Amino acid sequence: xxxxxxxxxxxxxxxxxxxxxxxxxxxxxxSNDDLxxxxxxxxxxxxxxxxxxxxxxxxxxxxxxxTVKGLVPVWSFSFGGEKQRGQESQPIIHDGTIYVTGSYSxxxxxxxxxxQKKWQYDHRLPEGIMPCCDVVNRGAALYKDKIYFATLDARxxxxxxxxxxxxxxxxxxxxxxxxxxxxxxxxxDGKVITGNSGGEFGxxxxxxARDAETGxxxxxxxxxxxxxxxxxxxxSTMTGVMNASWSGDLYxxxxxxxxxxxxxDPETKTLFxxxxxxxxxxxxxxxxxxxxxxxxxxxxxxxxxxKWHYQTTPHDGWDFDGVNExxxxxxxxxxxxxxxxAKADRNGFFYVLDRTNGKLLSASxxxxxxxxxxxxxxxxxxxxYNDDNRPGTPVGAEKGNSxxxxxxxxxxxxWMPMAYSPATELFYVPANEWGMDIWNEPITxxxxxxxxxxxxxxxxxxxxxxxxxxxxxxxxxxxxWEYKNPAPLWGxxxxxxxxxxxxxxxxxxxxxxxAKSGKxxxxxxxxxxxxxxxxxxxxxxxxxxxxVSGWGGAVPLWGGDVAKLVKDxxxxxxxxxxxxxxA
Amino acid sequence: MNRHLxxxxxxxxxxxxxxxxxxxxxxxxxSVMWDVLRxxxxxxxxxxxxxxxxxxxxxxAENAAAVPVMADATALGAVEEMVLFADLNPFPxxxxxxxxxxxxxxxxxxxVQQATPLRAAARTPDGVWHIGGKLxxxxxxxxxxxxxxxxxxxxxxxxxEVQGRAxxxxxxxxxxxxxxxxxxxxxxxLVAGIPAYFIEALTLxxxxxxxxxRLQTAEPLSENPVFTLEVQPGAGARSLTLxxxxxxxxxxxxxxxxxxxxxALP
Numbered sequence: 055x056x057x058x059x060x061x062x063x064x065x066x067x068x069x070x071x072x073x074x075x076x077x078x079x080x081x082x083x084x085s086n087d088d089l090x091x092x093x094x095x096x097x098x099x100x101x102x103x104x105x106x107x108x109x110x111x112x113x114x115x116x117x118x119x120x121t122v123k124g125l126v127p128v129w130s131f132s133f134g135g136e137k138q139r140g141q142e143s144q145p146i147i148h149d150g151t152i153y154v155t156g157s158y159s160x161x162x163x164x165x166x167x168x169x170q171k172k173w174q175y176d177h178r179l180p181e182g183i184m185p186c187c188d189v190v191n192r193g194a195a196l197y198k199d200k201i202y203f204a205t206l207d208a209r210x211x212x213x214x215x216x217x218x219x220x221x222x223x224x225x226x227x228x229x230x231x232x233x234x235x236x237x238x239x240x241x242x243d244g245k246v247i248t249g250n251s252g253g254e255f256g257x258x259x260x261x262x263a264r265d266a267e268t269g270x271x272x273x274x275x276x277x278x279x280x281x282x283x284x285x286x287x288x289x290s291t292m293t294g295v296m297n298a299s300w301s302g303d304l305y306x307x308x309x310x311x312x313x314x315x316x317x318x319d320p321e322t323k324t325l326f327x328x329x330x331x332x333x334x335x336x337x338x339x340x341x342x343x344x345x346x347x348x349x350x351x352x353x354x355x356x357x358x359x360x361k362w363h364y365q366t367t368p369h370d371g372w373d374f375d376g377v378n379e380x381x382x383x384x385x386x387x388x389x390x391x392x393x394x395x396a397k398a399d400r401n402g403f404f405y406v407l408d409r410t411n412g413k414l415l416s417a418s419x420x421x422x423x424x425x426x427x428x429x430x431x432x433x434x435x436x437x438x439y440n441d442d443n444r445p446g447t448p449v450g451a452e453k454g455n456s457x458x459x460x461x462x463x464x465x466x467x468x469w470m471p472m473a474y475s476p477a478t479e480l481f482y483v484p485a486n487e488w489g490m491d492i493w494n495e496p497i498t499x500x501x502x503x504x505x506x507x508x509x510x511x512x513x514x515x516x517x518x519x520x521x522x523x524x525x526x527x528x529x530x531x532x533x534x535w536e537y538k539n540p541a542p543l544w545g546x547x548x549x550x551x552x553x554x555x556x557x558x559x560x561x562x563x564x565x566x567x568x569a570k571s572g573k574x575x576x577x578x579x580x581x582x583x584x585x586x587x588x589x590x591x592x593x594x595x596x597x598x599x600x601x602v603s604g605w606g607g608a609v610p611l612w613g614g615d616v617a618k619l620v621k622d623x624x625x626x627x628x629x630x631x632x633x634x635x636x637a
Numbered sequence: 638m639n640r641h642l643x644x645x646x647x648x649x650x651x652x653x654x655x656x657x658x659x660x661x662x663x664x665x666x667x668s669v670m671w672d673v674l675r676x677x678x679x680x681x682x683x684x685x686x687x688x689x690x691x692x693x694x695x696x697x698a699e700n701a702a703a704v705p706v707m708a709d710a711t712a713l714g715a716v717e718e719m720v721l722f723a724d725l726n727p728f729p730x731x732x733x734x735x736x737x738x739x740x741x742x743x744x745x746x747x748x749v750q751q752a753t754p755l756r757a758a759a760r761t762p763d764g765v766w767h768i769g770g771k772l773x774x775x776x777x778x779x780x781x782x783x784x785x786x787x788x789x790x791x792x793x794x795x796x797x798e799v800q801g802r803a804x805x806x807x808x809x810x811x812x813x814x815x816x817x818x819x820x821x822x823x824x825x826x827l828v829a830g831i832p833a834y835f836i837e838a839l840t841l842x843x844x845x846x847x848x849x850x851r852l853q854t855a856e857p858l859s860e861n862p863v864f865t866l867e868v869q870p871g872a873g874a875r876s877l878t879l880x881x882x883x884x885x886x887x888x889x890x891x892x893x894x895x896x897x898x899x900x901a902l903p
Contacts, residue, residue: 136830176832178824178885180793207793211886223886 083198083215084148089241090320099147099589102193102238103471104548106318107382110473112590115552116597117634119568122554122576125599125632129169130580133160133604133627137189140606141627142469144193144238144546144587146201147600153215154602154629155191159205163218164629166593173218177205184502185234186254187608192315192469193238193587195246197266202246204235210248212269222269226250231501232257237315242325242355245272249312253330253375256505259310261327261353273358277329278308279345285357293360299342307499308340309333310347312377314469319382322393322410324361325353328377336494336507337371338447338454344369348376350397352412362412366399368436371444372426372492373463373508374401381481382409383474387529396528398472398483400465401437403430406528418531420524421466421485423515425459445492445508453493453509460489462512464542464608471587473547473555478569480534481526482555484543487515488616512614520616523547523557525572535572537565541620544607546587548599556599558584560609560623564601564630582626599632662686666754666770670724678720678730678758683765689713690769692757698749701779703859706731707744708757713767716741716759723773725753726857727780727827733853736866738843740812744865747857748779748825783831784860786822795820799879799891812867815841817879819889825856839881839889841866844874852881873898 093105139157146153159177194203207229227233232255245263259277279294316327332347348367367374385394395409402424406415417430427437446455497507521543525534545558560583566576583605604627664671689712721731756770801817826833839852849868881889
């Protein structure tokens with residue numbers, strides 16, 4: 055009910071008397087410099103990743119292993135409705151407002167002090183959207199007076215941050231061909247940069263930049279070799295070389311979805327986008343390396359050109375995907391400081407690259423069991439495959455030879471972002487220990503139909519845990535500490551200058567750990583599984599923490615044996631805010 | 638703060654002749670909502686109930702999801718803006734209409750939630766709102782039932798499509814009757830699980846882009862709303878354009894040919 059029983063008489067009299075006209079002027083939102091400075095500013099959280107490099111580190115230290123026991127809930131906000139599915143969002147905090155996205159393409163603006171809703175936008179989704187892995191959204195992007203988010207029908211929507219009114223809405227791609235969009239947009243130099251989703255439907259992965267003001271396309275960069283990019287409405291350069299790593303027409307349905315969005319390094323002025331699995335899953339149908347699937351692409355934000363690439367799983371046959379985020383950091387080793395980037399890949403290896411050129415510095419396992427490769431050769435940068443662990447080719451209409459491979463296709467680490475602490479110089483990686491039986495089946499491409507050509511079922515490796523939060527030293531690749539969790543971990547990680555690491559669990563807890571020792575120092579049950587990414591900021595001299603709660607995501611849908619283990623977790627949909635009250 | 642507000646209001650009241658003017662005439666339809674809607678829709682502007690503004694609609698709504706209505710204020714002469722509203726609807730305002738180069742007459746269909754006064758108000762250049770209306774009886778429920786549109790799985794493919802027709806001008810002012818339908822579910826947001834999704838602005842333009850009529854449309858309009866207007870395009874215009882948008886950023890864009898003009902049809 056929009057009927058307002060306000061005294062309009064008084065309002066208009068005021069306007070006449072005080073010379074005011076119209077609503078109060080909208081406050082100017084964050085500038086590009088503010089976004090670039092987000093990792094250092096402690097009073098807000100302006101970007102997905104808490105800084106464009108996505109280290110998810112806050113220098114705040116009021117909360118520490120000693121004081122964290124005093125962290126208490128301030129309020130909880132319900133996303134409402136019956137649409138209680140996976141909540142994988144990261145809140146954005148600016149000028150007294152929390153912006154948070156919910157399942158089914160919803161966006162909320164909530165007063166940070168009271169938890170009172172300011173506005174809500176419910177995107178009207180058409181029937182027939184085809185998100186592969188639950189109706190999630192991972193977060194919004196804020197720039198100047200607008201807030202941006204991507205929707206499950208593959209659109210990008212810009213709203214006025216103060217009113218929630220739609221300013222523009224642009225189609226990223228055709229949802230009927232299997233495209234969708236779930237990642238948080240990235241804003242660099244006035245451009246909104248997005249990836250796309252739909253790697254299970256034989257789509258073409260794409261990175262796109264749009265003018266933040268108008269939504270007009272600036273450039274497009276397809277991720278599959280042989281497809282043409284665009285710049286300012288004209289064809290620019292081809293991605294890679296036609297038919298170099300794809301035979302025939304396969305590059306037209308090659309996959310490589312950029313479904314997790316990207317990160318940006320202001321020091322090298324480079325975008326880093328991970329690319330997803332090649333399509334179909336059955337690798338025997340597409341001989342070659344299948345560039346640039348299961349890779350990290352370094353892209354020039356000005357024109358969309360590829361600066362370098364690093365492929366983590368050439369000729370991927372296990373849906374290892376390569377979409378995991380590359381986090382820029384300074385690697386201090388042997389008295390030198392190297393501009394490095396780290397990526398904990400779904401294939402089980404933790405890669406450290408020179409982020410100026412994509413050269414591999416080290417790759418070490420971060421899960422206990424990897425069957426598909428013996429190691430990654432640091433000289434060549436390529437995996438040394440165990441050839442008998444590639445699922446066999448189908449013969450006629452019969453399925454091919456089945457193999458047990460680890461990690462499972464849901465990954466040693468999936469979408470959930472890791473964190474890096476410059477204070478401890480450790481990465482904190484939410485990992486999962488599982489394997490799968492996988493086999494190939496005959497398949498042909500059909501628009502809008504799943505394009506897998508594989509069957510699979512996931513199995514846990516251990517009786518007592520699947521999830522493992524691991525602290526990894528990027529200098530040595532060694533695991534410094536780990537926390538084991540019964541259910542698979544599916545939420546993002548936050549670390550702070552107060553020597554803390556936060557992450558959520560499907561069992562419903564938001565937990566805090568000592569960043570050096572891994573000792574669990576605090577937990578709070580939010581009432582449903584936590585698969586979102588926590589954030590922290592300071593307000594009125596107090597340190598706050600926020601996280602969304604609501605179980606869902608890919609595990610209950612694709613988890614095989616594991617889905618059974620988590621089937622009794624109740625769904626939800628809420629935003630929790632905590633603080634350490636002043637003494 | 639409260640004291641400041643009160644002082645400002647008092648100050649404004651003393652300097653505003655409208656407030657010091659005569660009290661409003663009694664509402665001929667004796668609506669319980671009048672005291673609420675009067676300041677919300679008209680502020681402090683003078684109002685008068687005026688038979689020259691006519692509202693034509695059935696006495697009893699046969700279909701609560703699509704009640705035909707025509708509002709006509711041509712008897713007033715020049716009109717700057719019209720508001721069509723149903724007092725007892727959850728969203729009283731159906732539409733606002735600026736007849737920039739058009740007769741102050743409009744016909745459409747709307748959803749009715751319960752029996753209600755149905756009114757049109759027209760603002761003349763002197764700032765006075767002239768209000769006409771009638772009582773509409775209805776079984777109701779039109780605003781909280783899902784649209785029939787959703788029975789078709791491909792409804793989303795057709796949102797924003799326009800069907801339109803124009804008739805050759807008649808009368809001294811050479812007004813051209815135009816009728817158009819825009820495909821849209823026009824969701825009110827009151828149906829559980831279906832977000833508000835409705836067209837909020839439409840502009841009918843001459844061939845040179847000049848706006849002839851501007852509509853601010855709202856939740857109560859029927860799904861796939863139909864509008865009839867009488868506009869005055871420039872001589873020689875071969876077609877009119879209709880543009881607009883919905884509350885989710887969806888765009889409407891269409892051309893409506895004027896077939897009696899030579900060369901209007903391809």
